[in-house]
Structure formats: structure tokens, C-alpha cells
Amino acid sequence: MTEDERRAWAYLSRVAEAPNPRIAVLVETMGVLEAAERVRRRDLPDAKLLSATEARHGIDCAREDLEVLDRLGGRLLTPGDEEWPATAFGSFDGVDKAKRPQGYAPLALWVVGPSSLVEVAARAAALVGTRAASDYGEFAAADLAAGLVERDVAVVSGGAYGIDGAAHRAALSCDGVTVAVVASGVDVPYPSGHSALLHRVARHGVVVSEYPPGSRPCRRHFLARNRLIAALSGATVVVEAGIRSGAANTAAWAKALGRNVCAVPGPITSAASVGCHELLKNDKGAHLVTRADEIVELVGNYGELAAEPPRPRSEVDGLSPEELSVYEALPGRGSRSVDQIAVAAGMPETDVIGQLTMLDIRGLVTQQDGEWKVLRSNGQS
Amino acid sequence: MTEDERRAWAYLSRVAEAPNPRIAVLVETMGVLEAAERVRRRDLPDAKLLSATEARHGIDCAREDLEVLDRLGGRLLTPGDEEWPATAFGSFDGVDKAKRPQGYAPLALWVVGPSSLVEVAARAAALVGTRAASDYGEFAAADLAAGLVERDVAVVSGGAYGIDGAAHRAALSCDGVTVAVVASGVDVPYPSGHSALLHRVARHGVVVSEYPPGSRPCRRHFLARNRLIAALSGATVVVEAGIRSGAANTAAWAKALGRNVCAVPGPITSAASVGCHELLKNDKGAHLVTRADEIVELVGNYGELAAEPPRPRSEVDGLSPEELSVYEALPGRGSRSVDQIAVAAGMPETDVIGQLTMLDIRGLVTQQDGEWKVLRSNGQS
Structure with missing residues (x-):
């Protein structure tokens, strides 16, 4: 850009209240030098452009x-x-x-x-x-x-x-x-x-x-x-x-x-x-x-996904409703027999035994003296 | 409801782990007394219902x-x-x-x-x-x-x-x-x-x-x-x-x-x-x-709409962009002539006069010794 062009842009940047799209169109049509010159000379085809530049056209x-x-x-x-x-x-x-x-x-x-x-x-x-x-x-x-x-x-x-x-x-x-x-x-x-x-x-x-x-x-x-x-x-x-x-x-x-x-x-x-x-x-x-x-x-770019915030995990996450019922039918301390668990969980004894087996495999419960008890996550029962 | 019916409901409310939709269907089909009796007697057509009520059917x-x-x-x-x-x-x-x-x-x-x-x-x-x-x-x-x-x-x-x-x-x-x-x-x-x-x-x-x-x-x-x-x-x-x-x-x-x-x-x-x-x-x-x-x-009921929270009003609310430009071209203190306002607002003098008239009608500006100044909302200029 020549210094004259630069000055023409600077002049046009001030001559009308921004943004004025008519100035931009004028520059596109005839180039910045000619556009600035026409504004200065009041040689404009557009009454709105004349009006918009009237107050400041003399200020350079x-x-x-x-x-x-x-x-x-x-x-x-x-x-x-x-x-x-x-x-x-x-x-x-x-x-x-x-x-x-x-x-x-x-x-x-x-x-x-x-x-x-x-x-x-x-x-x-x-x-x-x-x-x-x-x-x-x-x-x-x-x-x-x-x-x-x-x-x-x-x-x-x-x-x-x-x-x-x-x-x-x-x-x-x-x-x-x-x-x-x-x-x-x-x-x-x-x-x-x-x-x-x-x-x-x-x-x-x-x-x-x-x-x-x-x-x-x-x-x-x-x-x-x-x-x-x-x-x-x-x-x-x-x-x-x-x-x-x-x-x-x-x-x-x-x-x-x-x-x-x-x-x-x-x-x-x-x-x-x-x-x-x-x-x-x-x-x-x-x-x-x-x-x-x-x-x-x-x-960001496509695929730049936010990480999920960490979620706390509980030992009973992922248990089926039936497993959960049986697990919760066990007392916090001590143990219970299968028939007691069946009543507490509202579930037939045969089903209770099946769920206890699954919970045993998951390491959540253990059997002792024919009764069942919760196994804590630290491995202690 | 008879006391027997009431007891039948209470019995059924406990006999299966709630919610159990099969109990509800049974009651609908044969009435609550018959439903309770059938559960007690293990006289049920549905193996799942038998199973769901097995552990507690004897608890009344x-x-x-x-x-x-x-x-x-x-x-x-x-x-x-x-x-x-x-x-x-x-x-x-x-x-x-x-x-x-x-x-x-x-x-x-x-x-x-x-x-x-x-x-x-x-x-x-x-x-x-x-x-x-x-x-x-x-x-x-x-x-x-x-x-x-x-x-x-x-x-x-x-x-x-x-x-x-x-x-x-x-x-x-x-x-x-x-x-x-x-x-x-x-x-x-x-x-x-x-x-x-x-x-x-x-x-x-x-x-x-x-x-x-x-x-x-x-x-x-x-x-x-x-x-x-x-x-x-x-x-x-x-x-x-x-x-x-x-x-x-x-x-x-x-x-x-x-x-x-x-x-x-x-x-x-x-x-x-x-x-x-x-x-x-x-x-x-x-x-x-x-x-x-x-x-x-x-x-709530239809048409019970939440009230809009109160919004603070400003004295320039509702001004057109042109009115706002002219209003803001006035100094905070003192006054300005129309041609000064025209340069500041980037607007022809004739337009400035029109906008000043509108602002005067709104009670926002006033003329003094041929210049214009802001009129404060307390009526003081």
C-alpha cells in the first residue's frame, strides 16, 4: 500500500460515522484514492453518502x-x-x-x-x-x-x-x-x-x-x-x-x-x-x-471435546436391581441366612442364592458358617 | 371399604417388593379379598407372581x-x-x-x-x-x-x-x-x-x-x-x-x-x-x-405467568440511533453549537437540527444562547 492510499483509508475511516457500508462500496467500486478524492470534492452519486460525509468531509x-x-x-x-x-x-x-x-x-x-x-x-x-x-x-x-x-x-x-x-x-x-x-x-x-x-x-x-x-x-x-x-x-x-x-x-x-x-x-x-x-x-x-x-x-477444531469431569465410583455401581436388593438385604454388621435374606429382599430363596453367587464373584459378599455377610472393599468382612 | 378388604390391601402391600404390577393386575381381575387369599394359598396362575410372593406370603x-x-x-x-x-x-x-x-x-x-x-x-x-x-x-x-x-x-x-x-x-x-x-x-x-x-x-x-x-x-x-x-x-x-x-x-x-x-x-x-x-x-x-x-x-393454571423482573430504565431508552448520536454528541457539561454537534455525530447540520428538535420535545435537551445542552432528568440543565 502506498502512503497516499494509507492516508486515503485513514481519511475515509473518519469522514463518516462507522460503520458506513456506502463508503466500503465506494472504495470497492473506484479504489480508495478515487473514493477519498470524490468524498472530498463532494462528487458523489448517492445523496445518503453526501449526507453522511457532509459534516466531516473538510476535516483531514x-x-x-x-x-x-x-x-x-x-x-x-x-x-x-x-x-x-x-x-x-x-x-x-x-x-x-x-x-x-x-x-x-x-x-x-x-x-x-x-x-x-x-x-x-x-x-x-x-x-x-x-x-x-x-x-x-x-x-x-x-x-x-x-x-x-x-x-x-x-x-x-x-x-x-x-x-x-x-x-x-x-x-x-x-x-x-x-x-x-x-x-x-x-x-x-x-x-x-x-x-x-x-x-x-x-x-x-x-x-x-x-x-x-x-x-x-x-x-x-x-x-x-x-x-x-x-x-x-x-x-x-x-x-x-x-x-x-x-x-x-x-x-x-x-x-x-x-x-x-x-x-x-x-x-x-x-x-x-x-x-x-x-x-x-x-x-x-x-x-x-x-x-x-x-x-x-x-x-476449537472438530473432535476437540471437553473431558468429562471425574465421577466418584461406588462399589455397588453396575449391580442389577436384583443383586442390589440382595446386597442391601444383608446387615451392615453380622450375617444373615438365605431365608432371612429372601424375606428382606422379597425374593424366592433359589433366586437369592443365585444373586449371592454373583455378588460373591464380584467380591462384595462372603459366606461364613452357612450365613452371608458383606465383604468390605478393603477385603475385610 | 370393609376391614377385611383393608387388611387384604395391607397384606398385599407387604407380600411383594413394591412396585409389583402383577399384584395390581391380580386385584383388578378378582378383587382384593380373592387376590390376597390366592396369594396366601399359592393358588396363582403366574410363575413370576408365585416367585415374587414366595418369601413373604406366610408373613401376615x-x-x-x-x-x-x-x-x-x-x-x-x-x-x-x-x-x-x-x-x-x-x-x-x-x-x-x-x-x-x-x-x-x-x-x-x-x-x-x-x-x-x-x-x-x-x-x-x-x-x-x-x-x-x-x-x-x-x-x-x-x-x-x-x-x-x-x-x-x-x-x-x-x-x-x-x-x-x-x-x-x-x-x-x-x-x-x-x-x-x-x-x-x-x-x-x-x-x-x-x-x-x-x-x-x-x-x-x-x-x-x-x-x-x-x-x-x-x-x-x-x-x-x-x-x-x-x-x-x-x-x-x-x-x-x-x-x-x-x-x-x-x-x-x-x-x-x-x-x-x-x-x-x-x-x-x-x-x-x-x-x-x-x-x-x-x-x-x-x-x-x-x-x-x-x-x-x-x-400452575394456564395463563398464570411469572411477572417480569423489574428493569431499570434509562432516560435514553427508546431513542432512535440518530437521536442517540446527537444526544451523545452534546458535552457532559456546557453547550455546543449545531455545527460542532454535526462534526461530532458525523451527521449533516440539517439532520442535527431535526434530531435536536425531537430531543427537545422529549425534554432531554435545551437551547441556550444559540447553543444546545443536555437537560438533566431533574429538570436542571
């Missing part, structure tokens, strides 16, 4: 924006780049634009950090949730993030306080890859209290924004940003969320994009889990997840 | 059993009684007996307590769970039980320590109806530490057993008992359960009987919620419940 700070990006060691990704997550963003084609007017791929992305976005998107899960997280929620986010990066799954989140921060921090502390998709410019740490954290994400993972440097976040940008978190992740996991939450919005984007939606359950007494429980109620289609393995199963 | 303690029952103020319910929950037990007809050999209605029930079993079963929910309940689990059981009885739903459980006990106790303390379906005789309090609690259930609700007085509980009886808990309840709610649990068995019965299965979520860090989360994972068909209302909706 592309050179300055790119200088800021260069100082951060970042790059401006566009659809032609190898690092552009084309497959992930392809899912926007299927989104119903009447219901979701923001349901378009971004025009370009401002990116800082060593991780390749296309590689990240091939194996990533979003961990999102409330800023007002409980201790439990932050623990769950950290636990899941650690488990994900251990299995080479990148952790995508939004850089906010609470769940987002806990997820990013745990991924970093396990030397994993984490992605912060932010609603401000990549040079505007938001919230400011996460300035150091976002700096670490940019150094070890990647910070991504659709908005040019200097942009301050606003509600509309947060909502548009959420669609990118969902698109870059094979699954969106809501760790904790109140009844109104941005996390639920990200989950809705994940669903619209055909991605897996997951939620972590919590105590029914916790307001911070109400949004998760709403997602998990019938017919909402969200997966209940309790372990990172279960998320890996959803975002 | 019906008179003593009924004396015990009378002393407790109880009654022996049989399918002919008005109080017999025929509709509830009718669901056993649909159970696959190859998979669930115990899937039959009981022959008769030993019952103590003032509540009518058929009335109870018309509007009841089972609250079941682990004996090793956490404080959270006991709180959840008590909270749900209190909410259920407040809505005139009877609380069915198994009288055990932990979740069962918390459910019974909360129902009693709210003057509600609670049912303990036990695996021992109605005169054998089990566990013995719940002797006083079971006594209170028998005085204010109802204690039910398929087994004659004096019977001690065993594993097989617990499993058979679980089917009655499920059958008597419109929904079975697992409040807390480990990975192996009787509660999961009750839930499986509920499913087999076409009843609703519900589970209460809990922290993913709690071993006592693992069984609940397993039930709630995809395609298991269990409902996630967090409030008694949601259970009432499942067991």
Missing part, C-alpha cells in the same frame, strides 16, 4: 492520525491485508440489516500489538460482562481466561472494568494472547484506570479499534464495538451481567452472526448473574458453561 | 400394620379412593418399562396427615437436592419453598437432610402444605435427626410411603420413592446436587413421566451445583429457575 487529519499510530507501533488494517480477518467478518453478510443497521464489517481497523488478528480470530473466545462484577464473577472470568489460553485460545474482550479487565489480566499473566476491542481511538485508553492494562495488552496481544486516533467513546460506539468482539470470537461467553447490559448486546451480536453464545451461571441471589440466567432460560439458545474445556469444544 | 402382619397406622391417625389409600391421585399416577402408563422397571403406579399408599393427596398433586412442585447442601443451597430451597406456598403450591420432597429439610421447614414456617414422600414406613422417621420435622409434616401436611409400617429404607426403596416424588409434582426442581445424586434420579423420573424438570444454577466453583449445571447444559431439557414465580408458571 489522516497524516496526524497515522503519525500517532506509527508512534504506537500500530498498523491500519484494510480488507486487502493478509491479516484482515475476512472469514470472521464474512458472517456480517448474513445479518438482517433491517434489524441491525450496524451489522456491517468495518471499513478498516486501527490495530496495535504483536498478535495477528486473522490468526487470533481463528481460535478465540470472548469473555464479557458487567463492570460491576462480583468477586465471584472476576474469579470466574480469570479462571476461564487462564483455561482458554492454556489451550491456545485467544481471549477477546472490551477492556472495561470488572469482567473484561479480569479476563485480560488473567490471559496476560498466563502468557496467553488477549485482544481488547475498544470503542475509543487506540491512543485513548478508556477507562483511564485501565491505561496500564491496555498498554500491556498492546505490547503482548492486540488492541483493536474501528475509530481513528483521538476518538472518545460514546454509547453508539460501544454498541458498534460489541459486534466486532462477537465477530472476532467463535463463542461469546457472558460471565456476569445485570439485567441491562452491554454483554447481552454482545451476546445478541454473536447470535446474529451465527456464533456460539455462552453464559456462566451464578447464585440466584446475585444481581450480577441475572443477565446470565436470562440468557440461559429456555429457548434462548445459550450454552451453560462451567469450565474452559467446554468453551474450547465450541471454538 | 396386616392387622398390626393397620393398628400402627391408626395410632398415627393415618390412612391406607388405594386406587378406589377419592383421595387417590389417579391423574398424577396415570402418567406411569407412558413410561417405558424396559428402561424403567420400577415405572408403575404404587399398589397402595400409607399416608399420615391432614392434606388430601389428590388436591396436593393438582398443584405441587418437588424441591429436591443433596444432603450435603451449602448454605446457598439451603437458602435457595427455603426461598423457593416460601414463594411456592405463598402461591398455594404444595412443596413435595423426600424428608432428607440438606435441601429436602430446608424446603419442608420453609413451607411449614409459611403455613404452607408440604409433602414428605419417604422410603421407610410412615412410623420409621428417617433420618432419625428429622424425626421432629417429619412429625410436623405429618401434622400439617402429609407423609406418604409405599412401604408398610416398620419398613427400613434401602437404596432400592429410595430409587422407587423418587418416582413418587416426581409423579406427585407438576415440576421437579433440583436445587443443589453433586455429580452423582438422588436428585438427578428424581429429575430423570420427572422427565420420563412428562413432568417439568427444573434446576437452580449456582456458582461454578461449588461442587454442590455441578449436578444442576449438568441438567441445564444444552439439550437436557431442564428449565433454569431463579424465582418461585417461574416454577408456578410451570405447575
Whole structure:
């Protein structure tokens, strides 16, 4: 890409409120240089495009924006780049634009950090949730993030306080890859209290924004940003969320994009889990997840199945109902005769003898002085 | 029912290990007196029936059993009684007996307590769970039980320590109806530490057993008992359960009987919620419940819907995306001109003026000295 082209992308990235699919079509039709030039000259065939670019067409700070990006060691990704997550963003084609007017791929992305976005998107899960997280929620986010990066799954989140921060921090502390998709410019740490954290994400993972440097976040940008978190992740996991939450919005984007939606359950007494429980109620289609393995199963390669949790075994596992009846008809201490066992089990004596023989073979009972008794698993009767 | 008939039922209730559908068929075919007489005389056409009654046919303690029952103020319910929950037990007809050999209605029930079993079963929910309940689990059981009885739903459980006990106790303390379906005789309090609690259930609700007085509980009886808990309840709610649990068995019965299965979520860090989360994972068909209302909706009359939990409202609810963009382009403090707002919102000035007018009508913004500012909800700008 020439420097002129780069500047044209940067100019177009700012000139209309993102996402604006008309800009993308213009670039596809006539190339980025011509598209930028036509916007500047107000030489546009489309009244809506004229209107969308009217307020900012005279503002050209592309050179300055790119200088800021260069100082951060970042790059401006566009659809032609190898690092552009084309497959992930392809899912926007299927989104119903009447219901979701923001349901378009971004025009370009401002990116800082060593991780390749296309590689990240091939194996990533979003961990999102409330800023007002409980201790439990932050623990769950950290636990899941650690488990994900251990299995080479990148952790995508939004850089906010609470769940987002806990997820990013745990991924970093396990030397994993984490992605912060932010609603401000990549040079505007938001919230400011996460300035150091976002700096670490940019150094070890990647910070991504659709908005040019200097942009301050606003509600509309947060909502548009959420669609990118969902698109870059094979699954969106809501760790904790109140009844109104941005996390639920990200989950809705994940669903619209055909991605897996997951939620972590919590105590029914916790307001911070109400949004998760709403997602998990019938017919909402969200997966209940309790372990990172279960998320890996959803975002990973075919056949990468979560291990079953270990189940305690009892010595009577696998006994037939009849064997169990006879076994339980034996006293806890001491012994019983076959006829006593028959009455207790409600079973004919001949059957009782058959079941006792089977239990003897299994090593569960033993005969002594013509009576039967339980043999403990330590071999003692 | 004559006293002879009553004794015949009591005799048959003990003579074979319950449930035994062949005894029920025999009674239906020839009446209870003749059926008992034939069993006693070994005059049976069916080798399996001969075998099932062989060990105990000579034991006739019906008179003593009924004396015990009378002393407790109880009654022996049989399918002919008005109080017999025929509709509830009718669901056993649909159970696959190859998979669930115990899937039959009981022959008769030993019952103590003032509540009518058929009335109870018309509007009841089972609250079941682990004996090793956490404080959270006991709180959840008590909270749900209190909410259920407040809505005139009877609380069915198994009288055990932990979740069962918390459910019974909360129902009693709210003057509600609670049912303990036990695996021992109605005169054998089990566990013995719940002797006083079971006594209170028998005085204010109802204690039910398929087994004659004096019977001690065993594993097989617990499993058979679980089917009655499920059958008597419109929904079975697992409040807390480990990975192996009787509660999961009750839930499986509920499913087999076409009843609703519900589970209460809990922290993913709690071993006592693992069984609940397993039930709630995809395609298991269990409902996630967090409030008694949601259970009432499942067991109650048509149209008895759970109220939506209150949702906090924000002053920007219901704004169009364009209105929201303009609203957010206004500064938190101070004011901005229309052209400044147009640049910030990425929108033509003419559109901005239109949106500002709408926001003014909504009472969200106000004009001052040719600039616009946010109007706070207290009416102050």
C-alpha cells in the first residue's frame, strides 16, 4: 500500500460515522484514492453518502492520525491485508440489516500489538460482562481466561472494568494472547484506570479499534464495538451481567452472526448473574458453561471435546436391581441366612442364592458358617 | 371399604417388593379379598407372581400394620379412593418399562396427615437436592419453598437432610402444605435427626410411603420413592446436587413421566451445583429457575405467568440511533453549537437540527444562547 492510499483509508475511516457500508462500496467500486478524492470534492452519486460525509468531509487529519499510530507501533488494517480477518467478518453478510443497521464489517481497523488478528480470530473466545462484577464473577472470568489460553485460545474482550479487565489480566499473566476491542481511538485508553492494562495488552496481544486516533467513546460506539468482539470470537461467553447490559448486546451480536453464545451461571441471589440466567432460560439458545474445556469444544477444531469431569465410583455401581436388593438385604454388621435374606429382599430363596453367587464373584459378599455377610472393599468382612 | 378388604390391601402391600404390577393386575381381575387369599394359598396362575410372593406370603402382619397406622391417625389409600391421585399416577402408563422397571403406579399408599393427596398433586412442585447442601443451597430451597406456598403450591420432597429439610421447614414456617414422600414406613422417621420435622409434616401436611409400617429404607426403596416424588409434582426442581445424586434420579423420573424438570444454577466453583449445571447444559431439557414465580408458571393454571423482573430504565431508552448520536454528541457539561454537534455525530447540520428538535420535545435537551445542552432528568440543565 502506498502512503497516499494509507492516508486515503485513514481519511475515509473518519469522514463518516462507522460503520458506513456506502463508503466500503465506494472504495470497492473506484479504489480508495478515487473514493477519498470524490468524498472530498463532494462528487458523489448517492445523496445518503453526501449526507453522511457532509459534516466531516473538510476535516483531514489522516497524516496526524497515522503519525500517532506509527508512534504506537500500530498498523491500519484494510480488507486487502493478509491479516484482515475476512472469514470472521464474512458472517456480517448474513445479518438482517433491517434489524441491525450496524451489522456491517468495518471499513478498516486501527490495530496495535504483536498478535495477528486473522490468526487470533481463528481460535478465540470472548469473555464479557458487567463492570460491576462480583468477586465471584472476576474469579470466574480469570479462571476461564487462564483455561482458554492454556489451550491456545485467544481471549477477546472490551477492556472495561470488572469482567473484561479480569479476563485480560488473567490471559496476560498466563502468557496467553488477549485482544481488547475498544470503542475509543487506540491512543485513548478508556477507562483511564485501565491505561496500564491496555498498554500491556498492546505490547503482548492486540488492541483493536474501528475509530481513528483521538476518538472518545460514546454509547453508539460501544454498541458498534460489541459486534466486532462477537465477530472476532467463535463463542461469546457472558460471565456476569445485570439485567441491562452491554454483554447481552454482545451476546445478541454473536447470535446474529451465527456464533456460539455462552453464559456462566451464578447464585440466584446475585444481581450480577441475572443477565446470565436470562440468557440461559429456555429457548434462548445459550450454552451453560462451567469450565474452559467446554468453551474450547465450541471454538476449537472438530473432535476437540471437553473431558468429562471425574465421577466418584461406588462399589455397588453396575449391580442389577436384583443383586442390589440382595446386597442391601444383608446387615451392615453380622450375617444373615438365605431365608432371612429372601424375606428382606422379597425374593424366592433359589433366586437369592443365585444373586449371592454373583455378588460373591464380584467380591462384595462372603459366606461364613452357612450365613452371608458383606465383604468390605478393603477385603475385610 | 370393609376391614377385611383393608387388611387384604395391607397384606398385599407387604407380600411383594413394591412396585409389583402383577399384584395390581391380580386385584383388578378378582378383587382384593380373592387376590390376597390366592396369594396366601399359592393358588396363582403366574410363575413370576408365585416367585415374587414366595418369601413373604406366610408373613401376615396386616392387622398390626393397620393398628400402627391408626395410632398415627393415618390412612391406607388405594386406587378406589377419592383421595387417590389417579391423574398424577396415570402418567406411569407412558413410561417405558424396559428402561424403567420400577415405572408403575404404587399398589397402595400409607399416608399420615391432614392434606388430601389428590388436591396436593393438582398443584405441587418437588424441591429436591443433596444432603450435603451449602448454605446457598439451603437458602435457595427455603426461598423457593416460601414463594411456592405463598402461591398455594404444595412443596413435595423426600424428608432428607440438606435441601429436602430446608424446603419442608420453609413451607411449614409459611403455613404452607408440604409433602414428605419417604422410603421407610410412615412410623420409621428417617433420618432419625428429622424425626421432629417429619412429625410436623405429618401434622400439617402429609407423609406418604409405599412401604408398610416398620419398613427400613434401602437404596432400592429410595430409587422407587423418587418416582413418587416426581409423579406427585407438576415440576421437579433440583436445587443443589453433586455429580452423582438422588436428585438427578428424581429429575430423570420427572422427565420420563412428562413432568417439568427444573434446576437452580449456582456458582461454578461449588461442587454442590455441578449436578444442576449438568441438567441445564444444552439439550437436557431442564428449565433454569431463579424465582418461585417461574416454577408456578410451570405447575400452575394456564395463563398464570411469572411477572417480569423489574428493569431499570434509562432516560435514553427508546431513542432512535440518530437521536442517540446527537444526544451523545452534546458535552457532559456546557453547550455546543449545531455545527460542532454535526462534526461530532458525523451527521449533516440539517439532520442535527431535526434530531435536536425531537430531543427537545422529549425534554432531554435545551437551547441556550444559540447553543444546545443536555437537560438533566431533574429538570436542571
